Amino acid sequence: xxxxxxxxxxxxxxxxxxxxxxxxxxxxxxxxxxxxxxxxxxxxxxxxxxxxxxxxxxxxxxxxxxxxxxxxxxxxxxxxxxxxxxxxxxxxxxxxxxxxxxxxxxxxxxxxxxxxxxxxxxxxxxxxxxxxxxxxxxxxxxxxxxxxxxxxxxxxxxxxxxxxxxxxxxxxxxxxxxxxxxxxxxxxxxxxxxxxxxxxxxxxxxxxxxxxxxxxxxxxxxxxxxxxxxxxxxxxxxxxxxxxxxxxxxxxxxxxxxxxxxxxxxxxxxxxxxxxxxxxxxxxxxxxxxxxxxxxxxxxxxxxxxxxxxxxxxxxxxxxxxxxxxxxxxxxxxxxxxxxxxxxxxxxxxxxxxxxxxxxxxxxxxxxxxxxxxxxxxxxxxxxxxxxxxxxxxxxxxxxxxxxxxxxxxxxxxxxxxxxxxxxxxxxxxxxxxxxxxxxxxxxxxxxxxxxxxxxxxxxxxxxxxxxxxxxxxxxxxxxxxxxx
Amino acid sequence: xxxxxxxxxxxxxxxxxxxxxxxxxxxxxxxxxxxxxxxxxxxxxxxxxxxxxxxxxxxxxxxxxxxxxxxxxxxx
Numbered sequence: 200x201x202x203x204x205x206x207x208x209x210x211x212x213x214x215x216x217x218x219x220x221x222x223x224x225x226x227x228x229x230x231x232x233x234x235x236x237x238x239x240x241x242x243x244x245x246x247x248x249x250x251x252x253x254x255x256x257x258x259x260x261x262x263x264x265x266x267x268x269x270x271x272x273x274x275x276x277x278x279x280x281x282x283x284x285x286x287x288x289x290x291x292x293x294x295x296x297x298x299x300x301x302x303x304x305x306x307x308x309x310x311x312x313x314x315x316x317x318x319x320x321x322x323x324x325x326x327x328x329x330x331x332x333x334x335x336x337x338x339x340x341x342x343x344x345x346x347x348x349x350x351x352x353x354x355x356x357x358x359x360x361x362x363x364x365x366x367x368x369x370x371x372x373x374x375x376x377x378x379x380x381x382x383x384x385x386x387x388x389x390x391x392x393x394x395x396x397x398x399x400x401x402x403x404x405x406x407x408x409x410x411x412x413x414x415x416x417x418x419x420x421x422x423x424x425x426x427x428x429x430x431x432x433x434x435x436x437x438x439x440x441x442x443x444x445x446x447x448x449x450x451x452x453x454x455x456x457x458x459x460x461x462x463x464x465x466x467x468x469x470x471x472x473x474x475x476x477x478x479x480x481x482x483x484x485x486x487x488x489x490x491x492x493x494x495x496x497x498x499x500x501x502x503x504x505x506x507x508x509x510x511x512x513x514x515x516x517x518x519x520x521x522x523x524x525x526x527x528x529x530x531x532x533x534x535x536x537x538x539x540x541x542x543x544x545x546x547x548x549x550x551x552x553x554x555x556x557x558x559x560x561x562x563x564x565x566x567x568x569x570x571x572x573x574x575x576x577x578x579x580x581x582x583x584x585x586x587x588x589x590x591x592x593x594x595x596x597x598x599x600x601x602x603x604x605x606x607x608x609x610x611x612x613x614x615x616x617x618x619x620x621x622x623x624x625x626x627x628x629x630x631x632x633x634x635x636x637x638x639x640x641x642x643x644x645x646x647x648x649x650x651x652x653x654x655x656x657x658x659x660x661x662x663x664x665x666x667x668x669x670x671x672x673x674x675x676x677x678x679x680x681x682x683x684x
Numbered sequence: 685x686x687x688x689x690x691x692x693x694x695x696x697x698x699x700x701x702x703x704x705x706x707x708x709x710x711x712x713x714x715x716x717x718x719x720x721x722x723x724x725x726x727x728x729x730x731x732x733x734x735x736x737x738x739x740x741x742x743x744x745x746x747x748x749x750x751x752x753x754x755x756x757x758x759x760x
Contacts, residue, residue, distance in 0.1 A: 229712025236709070257686065257694075257759065261752060272745050275738075283732055366713060373706040381699065390692040406685045411759030448733045451741035459748050460705035466698040 228453055231445040234365035234517075235271075235438070235457040236464070242325045242511035244468045245375075246488050246572050252472025253484025255416040256401075256408030259472065262416065264465040266424035270432025271458025273587075275451050277433055278442045280594050282450055284665060285443075296533060297665040298593050299601035306608050307586065308529045311436055312522065314582035318435070319518040319559035320566055321579050326511050327567050330504055332489040342563055345508070349516045350556040365517070371509040376467035379495070379503045386494050387474045396477035408476070420573075422635030426642065427580020433590060434583045436521030485571055515559070519552045526551035577634055581619065584638045585611040588646025592653070597660045603653030611645035686759045694759065 244263075251259030285294065295304040326345050327338030334341075387393050398405045407413045432438045445453050475482060475491035482490050495503060527548035532539050539547075566575055589607045592599040618637045621627045632640075686694070 229709050229714070229716050233709050233713065257691075258756075261756060265752060275741065279732065279738065286732070369709065370706075373702070376702050377699065377706065384695070390695050391688055394688045394691045409685045409691070411686065411756045448731060448737065450733055451738050452733070455741040455744050456705070456708065459744065460702075460709070462748070463698055463702040463705050467702050469698075470695060 228445065228449045230366055231441055231449070232453045232457045232460070233369035234444075235441045235453060236369060236460050241322055242329070242507060243321050243572070243576060244465050245329055245471070245507060246325050246485075247576055248465055248468035249472030249475055249488040249491065250484045250573055251416075251420055252469050253475060253482075253487040255420060256404075256410065256413055256476075257469070257473075258411055258413040258416070259420070260466050260469045261411070262421040263424065263469075264462045266421065266429035267465060268458040268462045269425060269429040270435075270438070271454045271461070273430050274432040274438060274442070275454055277590070277594065278450050278454065281439075282442065282447050284662065286447060293528065293533070294665075295593075298660065299604055301534070303601050303604050304529065304533065306605050308525055310582045310586055310608065310612065311434060312525060314431070314434055314579070315436055315518050315522050315525070316555065316559060316562060317575075317579045317582075318437075319515055319522075319555070320562040321572075321575055322511055322515045322518070323559055323563040324566055324572060324575060326508070327563060328572065329489060329492075329507060333492060333500060333504060338567055339564055342560055345511065345515070346556045346560045349512050349519065350553050368509045368512060371506045372464060375503065375506050376464050379499060379506070380467050380470045382499055383474055383491065383495055384470055386496070387477055393473050393477040397473060400476060400480050418633055418635055423577045423633075423638055424580070426635055426638035427577060427583055429580070430587045431580050431583045434586045436525060437517040440517075440521055440524065485573070518559075519556060522555045523548040523552045526555075578619065581615055581638065581641065582612075584615060584641030585645045588642055589649040592646070592649050596653075597662065598653055598657040599649060599660070600653045600656055600658035602656050603649045603651070606652045607645040607647070607649035610648055611641045614644055615641040690759060694755075 248259070248263050251263040253259075255262065281294065293304075295307045323342050323345065327342045330336070330341045331338035384390060384393065388396070397409070401408050407415065441453075442450065471488050471491050474494065475487035478494060479487070479490055492500065492503065527544045531547045532544055536543070585608045589599070589604045593604060615637050617627065618630070618632055618640065619634075621629055622631050622634070622637065
């Protein structure tokens with residue numbers, strides 16, 4: 200990965216901030232789709248999907264996968280609007296400066312920053328749990344080595360490096376789902392044997408566990424995922440980097456193919472859960488994945504681990520490049536040193552990659568000993584509930600004002616933070632709400648307050664005032680001429 | 685409750701869909717490479733997609749969600 204990233208560093212001339220952060224805005228469909236897909240088909244799926252299957256059976260497939268791909272669908276109108284306004288934009292958070300001002304920008308980058316750090320923690324959690332669990336190596340050592348390697352290749356290539364290594368990792372993910380998962384299935388006796396063994400082990404529960412229409416866990420598993428991570432794509436800097444990296448005429452195509460493709464990958468990971476249910480009768484859903492993977496022959500388990508490492512790296516490096524972009528452009532350049540040279544910004548971006556790698560590592564060490572994976576996964580989407588509604592209003596409603604936007608986001612985060620703390624008995628104990636209810640309240644408060652406060656103190660924003668100069672290259676790549684949109 | 689045949693068919697369907705997805709992305713990468721041609725790189729980003737491309741993408745999503753709902757009904 201480091202060698203490949205160095206090759207990209209030389210080939211794509213990653214010597215200025217625009218190349219480092221947006222890959223020049225000209226990346227092709229295959230590379231970007233692979234990069235987008237592998238960023239979303241994260242290593243967390245190896246733990247998360249079997250755990251969902253262990254809790255609710257075959258319905259766990261769509262309860263996990265449908266919200267996960269929903270992001271790709273929901274983000275399409277946002278992406279088209281943003282690329283219309285900012286054909287050559289660097290980071291989407293800069294939009295908030297142009298649209299509202301410094302306060303809205305500051306609020307957005309703080310929410311995004313902790314959201315992206317949480318995303319990195321989720322990934323590294325999987326590395327520690329799966330690789331440490333299967334090999335017996337201390338989880339902290341596994342995580343430290345992972346962060347070291349990923350940090351080095353991000354230092355070299357930026358987004359070009361991340362996207363190219365993503366492509367290798369995409370092929371690796373295919374190997375996991377197309378070769379190793381079927382191999383595991385065959386080791387367990389094939390689909391027929393797994394089915395009959397599941398029916399035997401599950402007993403009376405088999406009717407509900409083998410029904411796609413088993414809605415028992417919809418409140419605990421589907422709704423919080425749909426209301427949080429299901430719209431996280433709109434908030435995720437990793438998504439926006441890829442939206443701005445791909446050719447503009449391929450924007451909805453790469454989101455569509457990448458999103459739908461992620462569903463099939465997640466669905467294949469469910470087989471690990473089926474094998475676990477067929478092979479064990481007394482294993483907790485959270486341990487189903489590691490126990491089932493332990494059924495593979497030793498050589499296959501080792502290769503599986505190596506490939507899983509690459510898949511895991513793809514997501515963590517995406518978060519690190521996104522955080523580097525945020526720190527360099529949105530915090531350092533916008534709020535600290537507006538005269539910063541390109542070289543200075545690039546140094547800050549690289550420094551941030553390393554600094555936040557350490558923060559993510561420390562956060563994961565803490566999380567590994569204090570919270571379950573699915574809890575961490577679902578809580579990770581909480582930031583989205585504050586941003587999605589106000590962001591949509593700001594893009595399509597000229598009366599949305601900075602006061603309304605900031606009020607909506609800040610109050611929503613304070614309320615959801617309080618409700619979350621109360622639900623987990625941290626400092627406060629009441630009221631106790633379900634996670635999906637907390638997220639729904641977050642969406643309602645953020646969107647409602649932005650509407651009400653903006654209605655009381657409206658802006659009269661002219662979107663054409665922030666639209667960048669029209670591009671000069673037509674979709675066929677060679678014809679000079681403007682874009683009249 | 686789905687039967688053994690449906691269960692096996694579901695896994696085969698997932699595998700075939702995953703293989704097709706991987707093949708398509710690999711084909712795109714092998715035929716298109718890393719970035720747009722030199723003119724595009726020098727002149728700036730290309731035009732935004734037209735509405736027919738967006739409608740085509742939304743159509744793919746409609747088919748996807750339709751198949752998903754159908755799968756839940758058939759596999760109930």
